[in-house]
Amino acid sequence: MEKREVFFVIGVLLILILGVIRAENFEDDEFNKGIEFSEIGNIIAKSGERKTLSLEVKNNGKFFLNRCRLIFRGETKNWFYSNLVKGIAPGENTDYIFDLRVPEKIDVGDYYGNLEVSCSETSENQSIVVSVIENLRVINIISVKQTEKGLKAEYSFDNSNFIDNNVLVSGWLVDDRGTEINRVSDSFKSDKKIVKRVFVMEIPEDSKGIHTFYIGINSDEESAVKENVIIGDTQTTGMVIGGMAVKKVIGYTIFIIIITIGIFFIFRDSWNKGIQYKKDLTLGRVRWLRKNLNNLINKNDSVNDIQISLRKD
Structure with missing residues (x-):
């Protein structure tokens, strides 16, 4: 093989190698x-x-x-x-x-x-x-209650207007502070009918009081329906709720008493001021009459003195 052919082959190989390197760099750039x-x-x-x-x-x-x-x-x-x-x-x-x-x-x-x-x-x-x-309620809560296995929620789902064949319904429990306690999901196939479904949710042992249970499609909170439920010992919860009611009644009673006392003092001051005004007015009139009477008496005395002087003359 002549030198010219060797150089030609080497040149072709170099071009191919450079092309491969450039292509790899281009792919890396695109990936990056x-x-x-x-x-x-x-x-x-x-x-x-x-x-x-x-x-x-x-x-x-x-x-x-x-x-x-x-x-x-x-x-x-x-x-x-x-x-x-x-x-x-x-x-x-x-x-x-x-x-x-x-x-x-x-x-x-x-x-x-x-x-x-x-x-x-x-x-x-x-x-x-x-x-x-459609703007129709797809989910309706039938009942929500606490059982030995946890919170049991029964609901109905109207498939007739639902478009997607696969339905995913979520249920979640929120306490009175707005903290989510637990969340479960229920998935099933749509058959264009109204079906009844059941949730069973575990509840932490320390959960007590009034909670709110939500049910929505795909965890959509805006379109979810909700219902309040009492978790824990109902008797204790009732005592707590009753105690809260009694405290509210006592608070309202104290508030009304304070307002009544304030109104009493306001009217009493107004009444006293009215009486004092009448007294001052009467006293002023008496003083005015007394002054005018004295003036009349003085005038009469002056007239009598003049008449006596004329008689002597």
Whole structure:
């Protein structure tokens, strides 16, 4: 093989090697620009309803991503609103808050769209579905009571207007301070009928007093139904509630007594001032009469003196 051919082969090999290295670097750069974000899933809403939702976005690359924002497309693009634009550092997680506003008087059904997280360097997207249901109460609580196994909640679910075939209903218990005690889920297939379901929830031994039990679709607190339930010893709880009522009655009674005493003193002062005013007025009139009488008497004495003098003359 001649030298010219050897150099040609070496040159070709160098070009191939450089091409492979460049391709690998290009793939690494593309990978380093990647972003990932949480799945929104199926959004259940009613016509005219407004919701505030959140999307967690992460920069899993090695470079800073500039001017990242949310872009909505499809038939639901005008239902969503977000004006947040920000940069995301490598490895950083950030939450994008956006609003959903379902139009008024819209037909029941599934509406499809697309959500894109768009940065100057890269972008990712996912499909979203908004299921619009009728403004009817889908869940009704039949009974909630404490048993030996825990809290037993029986409810009915109306499948006739529910769109999704897979139903996920959540139940959670909240104490009087607003602290969530426990949460359970109930999943089943929709058969377009009204069905009755039962929750059984474990309750901590130290839980006592008035609690609130919520039942909602997909843990949606806004559309959840609720019912108050007394947890623990009902007799003790009744005594506590009775004691609270007695304390309120005593407090109201003391308040009324204080107000009554205040009104009494106000009227008494006004009455005393009125009497004193009448006394002062009467005394003034007496003094005025006495003064005028004295003047008349003095005038009469002067007239008599003049008459006596004239007679002597």
